[in-house]
Amino acid sequence: xxxxxxxxxxxxxxxxxxxxxxxxxxxxxxxxxxxxxxxxxxxxxxxxxxxxxxxxxxxxxxxxxxxxxxxxxxxxxxxxxxxxxxxxxxxxxxxxxxxxxxxxxxxxxxxxxxxxxxxxxxxxxxxxxxxxxxxxxxxxxxxxxxxxxxxxxxxxxxxxxxxxxxxxxxxxxxxxxxxx
Amino acid sequence: xxxxxxxxxxxxxxxxxxxxxxxxxxxxxxxxxxxxxxxxxxxxxxxxxxxxxxxxxxxxxxxxxxxxxxxxxxxxxxxxxxxxxxxxxxxxxxxxxxxxxxxxxxxxxxxxxxxxxxxxxxxxxxxxxxxxxxxxxxxxxxxxxxxxxxxxxxxxxxxxxxxxxxxxxxxxxxxxxxxxxxxxxxxxxxxxxxxxxxxxxxxxxxxxxxxxxxxxxxxxxxxxxxxxxxxxxxxxxxxxxxxxxxxxxxxxxxxxxxxxxxxxxxxxxxxxxxxxxxxxxxxxxxxxxxxxxxxxxxxxxxxxxxxxxxxxxxxxxxxxxxxxxxxxxxxxxxxxxxxxxxxxxxxxxxxxxxxxxxxxxxxxxxxxxxxxxxxxxxxxxxxxxxxxxxxxxxxxxxxxxxxxxxxxxxxxxxxxxxxxxxxxxxxxxxxxxxxxxxxxxxxxxxxxxxxxxxxxxxxxxxxxxxxxxxxxxxxxxxxxxxxxxxxxxxxxxxxxxxxxxxxxxxxxxxxxxxxxxxxxxxxxxxxxxxxxxxxxxxxxxxxxxxxxxxxxxxxxxxxxxxxxxxxxxxxxxxxxxxxxxxxxxxxxxxxxxxxxxxxxxxxxxxxxxxxxxxxxxxxx
Numbered sequence: 002x003x004x005x006x007x008x009x010x011x012x013x014x015x016x017x018x019x020x021x022x023x024x025x026x027x028x029x030x031x032x033x034x035x036x037x038x039x040x041x042x043x044x045x046x047x048x049x050x051x052x053x054x055x056x057x058x059x060x061x062x063x064x065x066x067x068x069x070x071x072x073x074x075x076x077x078x079x080x081x082x083x084x085x086x087x088x089x090x091x092x093x094x095x096x097x098x099x100x101x102x103x104x105x106x107x108x109x110x111x112x113x114x115x116x117x118x119x120x121x122x123x124x125x126x127x128x129x130x131x132x133x134x135x136x137x138x139x140x141x142x143x144x145x146x147x148x149x150x151x152x153x154x155x156x157x158x159x160x161x162x163x164x165x166x167x168x169x170x171x172x173x174x175x176x177x178x179x180x181x
Numbered sequence: 182x183x184x185x186x187x188x189x190x191x192x193x194x195x196x197x198x199x200x201x202x203x204x205x206x207x208x209x210x211x212x213x214x215x216x217x218x219x220x221x222x223x224x225x226x227x228x229x230x231x232x233x234x235x236x237x238x239x240x241x242x243x244x245x246x247x248x249x250x251x252x253x254x255x256x257x258x259x260x261x262x263x264x265x266x267x268x269x270x271x272x273x274x275x276x277x278x279x280x281x282x283x284x285x286x287x288x289x290x291x292x293x294x295x296x297x298x299x300x301x302x303x304x305x306x307x308x309x310x311x312x313x314x315x316x317x318x319x320x321x322x323x324x325x326x327x328x329x330x331x332x333x334x335x336x337x338x339x340x341x342x343x344x345x346x347x348x349x350x351x352x353x354x355x356x357x358x359x360x361x362x363x364x365x366x367x368x369x370x371x372x373x374x375x376x377x378x379x380x381x382x383x384x385x386x387x388x389x390x391x392x393x394x395x396x397x398x399x400x401x402x403x404x405x406x407x408x409x410x411x412x413x414x415x416x417x418x419x420x421x422x423x424x425x426x427x428x429x430x431x432x433x434x435x436x437x438x439x440x441x442x443x444x445x446x447x448x449x450x451x452x453x454x455x456x457x458x459x460x461x462x463x464x465x466x467x468x469x470x471x472x473x474x475x476x477x478x479x480x481x482x483x484x485x486x487x488x489x490x491x492x493x494x495x496x497x498x499x500x501x502x503x504x505x506x507x508x509x510x511x512x513x514x515x516x517x518x519x520x521x522x523x524x525x526x527x528x529x530x531x532x533x534x535x536x537x538x539x540x541x542x543x544x545x546x547x548x549x550x551x552x553x554x555x556x557x558x559x560x561x562x563x564x565x566x567x568x569x570x571x572x573x574x575x576x577x578x579x580x581x582x583x584x585x586x587x588x589x590x591x592x593x594x595x596x597x598x599x600x601x602x603x604x605x606x607x608x609x610x611x612x613x614x615x616x617x618x619x620x621x622x623x624x625x626x627x628x629x630x631x632x633x634x635x636x637x638x639x640x641x642x643x644x645x646x647x648x649x650x651x652x653x654x655x656x657x658x659x660x661x662x663x664x665x666x667x668x669x670x671x672x673x674x675x676x677x678x679x680x681x682x683x684x685x686x687x688x689x690x691x692x693x694x695x696x697x698x699x700x701x702x703x704x705x706x707x708x709x710x711x712x713x714x715x716x717x718x719x720x721x722x723x724x725x726x727x728x729x730x731x732x733x734x735x736x737x738x739x740x741x742x743x744x745x746x747x748x749x750x751x752x753x754x755x756x757x758x759x760x761x762x763x764x765x766x767x768x769x770x771x772x773x774x775x776x777x778x779x780x781x782x783x784x785x786x787x788x789x790x791x792x793x794x795x796x797x798x799x800x801x
Contacts, residue, residue: 066785066801103787124792130799132784140778143727 005038006166007054009079012043013068014095014135015061018152019086020044023058025155033159036166050078056165058148060085062092063136067129076142081165084144087151089137096135103133146171149178193218194226198233205234208551212244212251213493213532217319221255247553247699249303249535250493259298259337263325264314266305266455267689268612268675274313277325278302284334298337304537304693305455306494309612309675310356310619318343319496320351351497355462356619359635361606362598363586364622368470371514373588377477378520380413381406403522407481411437414481414584416592418604422579423449423540424647424671425746426603429584432574435564437482439572444484446475447568447575450491451545453537454648455693456673459608460578462620464491464498467582468505472528474581476515477588478574479526487528488568490545493535502530537697541745542575543567544699555701556745579608579672599625603664607672611636613645614678621674629668630659638676643683643762648673649690650750653683653757683762684720684769687755691716694751705748708739712755714778719769723776729759729766 012020020043026033041050050057057079063069076082087093098106112120138144148161148171157177164171197214201207208230215226222245231238245251250262263269263278282289282300292299308314311323320343322329329350336346357364381402414430421427436444448471452460463471475487489502506528509515517525536554538544543557546567567573576584583605587595596604603625609632612618616637623632629646633639646652646663647670654661654668661667677686695713700706712735715728736752743749759766781801789799 066798069781069801104791107791122791124794126794126796126798130785130788130792130794133787134784136779136784141781142777143725143775 006036006056007040008037008042008056008058008162009040009050009054009075010042010044010058011060011071011075013059013061013071013089013138014064015086015088015093017043017060019060019089019150022150022152022155023158026159027155029159033162037162050074053078053080055080056162057082058085059083059089059138062088062095063132063138063141064095065129065131069132069141072138072142081145082138082142083146083148083161083165084138085148086153087149090139090147090149092135092137093151099134103131107131149173150180153177191225191229194229198229203234204551205236206549206551208234208236208241209244209248209534209548210532210551212241212248213534216251216534217496219255220257220260220318221252223255224253243553244534244551247536248493248533251534255292255296257292257296257299258340259343260316260318261298261300261333262303262306262316263300264304264306264308264312264316265302265689266309266312266693267686268309268456269305269312269314270685270689271613271681272313274302274325277313277327277330280327281330281334284330285337297340303535304453304697305457307452307458307461307492308353309456309458309610311354312612316494317346319493320346321353321494321497322350323353353461353465353497354619355466356617357462357466357622358611358617358619359621359623361622361624363583363606364467364608368467368473368585370469370473370509371512371520373470373473373585374476374480374514374520377410377480377588378403378406378522380409403524407483410477410588411481413587413592417583417587417595418592418602419580419583419587419595420603420665421577422583422607422671423577424454424669426665426669429576429580432564432576433478433482435562436484436572436574439565441572443486443569443571444482445568445571445573446478446482446484446487447542447545447549447563447573448475448487448489448578448581449540449542449545449575450489450495450578451533451537451540452492452495452578453540453697454650454671454673455690456610456612456645456648456675457671458610458612459620459672460491461495461498463578463582463608464495464502468502469509470582470585471578472505472509472581473514473588474576474584475528476519476526477584478576478581480519480524482572482574484574485525485527487526488531488549489528490531490533490539490549492533492539496532499530506530536699537693538699538745538747541747544745545575546573553699555699556747577671600662600664600666602666607663607670609663609670609672609674611638611674611676613676614638614641614681615676623663625664626662626666628660628662629654629674632663632674633659633676636676638678640679641676642679642681643677643686645675645677645686645754646673647671648675649693649754650746651753653686653754653761655761682765683758684765687758688716688720690754694747698747698751702742702744702748704739705743705745705751708735708743708748709751711735712739712752716755718778719766722769722771723778724766724770725775726770727775729770732759 039045040054041047057075084090107122111122161171201211227238227241245253287293306314308323313325315322419429450460515527531549533539539548539554541556544554548554563573599605606622606624609621644654646668691713695709698705698709739748739752
């Protein structure tokens with residue numbers, strides 16, 4: 002038990018769908034817990050990584066300053082960083098706003114939007130500022146592996162993790178890369 | 182301005198349409214004519230063409246979007262394209278471009294507000310031995326200097342039509358510096374064709390001598406002449422000059438032996454490989470030889486239609502080429518009754534519209550049929566199903582010229598030159614850092630060093646053989662030979678002197694491929710863009726060793742999985758450069774770490790302005 006692999010996960014500009022799909026490994030979760038130990042993760046609600054963990058799984062792209070801080074935190078504390086899912090790898094659905102300027106987006110939502118009262122753009126210092134565009138993770142930090150899919154299937158997660166734990170290059174077999 | 186253009190369009194687009202058959206295959210030729218007439222293809226013109234050819238507007242817009250020299254917005258009364266090959270860059274084209282723009286008061290790529298003029302960069306225009314070069318309303322201006330730019334500006338300011346510009350501005354030189362056995366003396370039109378016919382025996386001989394018609398019904402002598410000519414071609418062991426080196430005789434025989442009611446002969450004069458300009462010289466000064474080679478091919482394979490597919494950059498040769506074709510028709514060397522034989526062969530000219538990929542034979546065939554130039558699946562080969570799914574021979578301009586000489590002087594004579602597996606001679610397009618750039622003819626097997634000595638470029642640090650898709654050789658490799666046994670080549674020979682930064686060469690080539698990828702397959706479409714981004718990243722001083730690994734990984738992926746030769750060979754120069762000129766990369770590399778691809782703090786600037794915040798959390 003002492004040598005369980007430490008894993009941390011987080012979701013940035015994503016929908017948590019990848020995390021949900023991960024949990025879909027169902028009863029294999031019990032087998033997995035023999036092999037791994039969760040550090041910071043929405044699964045156990047630990048907020049920061051102490052020390053160094055073996056694997057970091059990051060879902061979602063980068064849409065604001067907080068995302069960037071958290072991603073850098075992961076990069077600094079994870080031996081191996083995995084970019085998980087469409088949004089982390091390409092920006093995904095959130096990056097559809099990249100066709101517009103940030104101003105257009107915020108005006109549409111907070112100024113001109115239907116039913117908006119007391120129209121103003123939120124400026125509370127507690128809110129993380131939005132980046133001009135949504136970026137994929139590898140634009141900001143070095144990424145070691147990519148786990149594609151929207152979301153990656155539970156089998157893909159299982160295969161990927163068990164391969165990583167076994168010390169192999171986690172190449173997905175073709176059937177786990179088919180989405181139709 | 183646009184209103185005036187619009188009312189004009191209606192009538193004269195109709196005029197253009199009247200000149201073309203109502204055939205969807207004519208679409209590209211019509212669009213080229215419209216673009217030349219109006220400097221754009223208006224939505225109104227699209228409508229008229231769609232109606233005339235019964236094709237969809239979307240299909241037409243698809244072509245306008247695909248070909249570089251077609252435009253869906255008005256480009257101005259004067260349209261200037263500056264050639265942007267690395268050889269033009271080395272001669273200062275960027276500086277000339279800036280100068281032109283500032284004197285004309287126009288932003289690069291934008292039309293001046295009065296609609297007078299626009300200035301753009303374009304891929305190599307095939308004037309590398311006399312650059313920096315440009316095209317003004319389709320006509321080439323070479324050896325651009327501030328002085329020549331000033332003259333252009335004055336003429337544009339004075340609204341002088343390009344047809345009234347002084348001819349010396351448009352002077353294009355052959356710079357044929359060394360001829361060997363193939364291009365030593367002027368070619369007598371018809372001589373090769375007559376030699377071929379004579380191989381058939383007495384009857385044909387009589388027909389030619391006494392101008393009697395050969396009875397096409399008997400056709401024995403006619404057929405024998407064709408068979409004997411093919412045998413000569415086998416004896417010559419002539420290999421295609423387009424770079425791949427496929428044996429011409431094999432190709433011809435396969436085409437001849439595929440049963441079909443009609444066959445085609447296509448001459449590939451797309452010559453898009455940056456640094457290549459031999460086809461231009463061939464077609465300027467040896468057009469008869471090329472057309473005769475095509476006619477011989479028609480004779481041997483049994484085709485009655487030849488097509489010269491020529492790149493848009495050589496539009497200025499149109500009048501000349503049409504005149505040569507007309508003269509040959511008059512002399513009975515083309516037309517319905519070839520040399521009184523009763524057999525037909527004629528040649529039509531198809532214009533490209535700016536797409537490197539169209540040099541690839543099946544993409545070219547797509548383009549000939551009036552579509553976007555996208556390569557077809559590898560099988561069936563064009564010799565089985567090419568133009569209109571008919572057996573088609575596609576050969577390079579230089580190959581057809583060589584064929585004429587084989588017919589004239591015999592296969593054994595031809596095979597007596599060159600090397601064991603690369604017979605005959607080859608034209609080399611020498612450009613870059615040397616004293617005498619131009620065309621050099623050598624027997625195959627010549628060493629790079631010999632060419633460098635002859636052109637005065639021995640102090641070179643590198644030569645790019647066969648263009649960006651070819652091989653980069655260093656000083657240590659100058660004794661390698663140019664032949665299929667060693668360095669395969671289309672003939673491009675770009676020389677880089679000791680003062681050059683080889684990384685800039687890479688950057689130029691990478692962007693060339695990014696622009697020219699046809700978009701059909703993902704490895705090439707995405708790969709060329711990723712490579713360009715990575716190279717730019719290194720150029721910006723943000724490259725890490727990881728980025729170089731990524732370059733290698735993507736290069737390997739493209740070489741092994743791209744659909745056609747473009748994508749497969751696009752990373753060649755990168756792999757060569759990383760192996761041979763690592764120093765020029767390393768001096769740009771970031772020391773350690775990983776740098777974000779963009780400025781993090783700057784990416785928050787818009788949000789800072791919108792919220793008026795400037796606290797610590799508002800910065801990265």
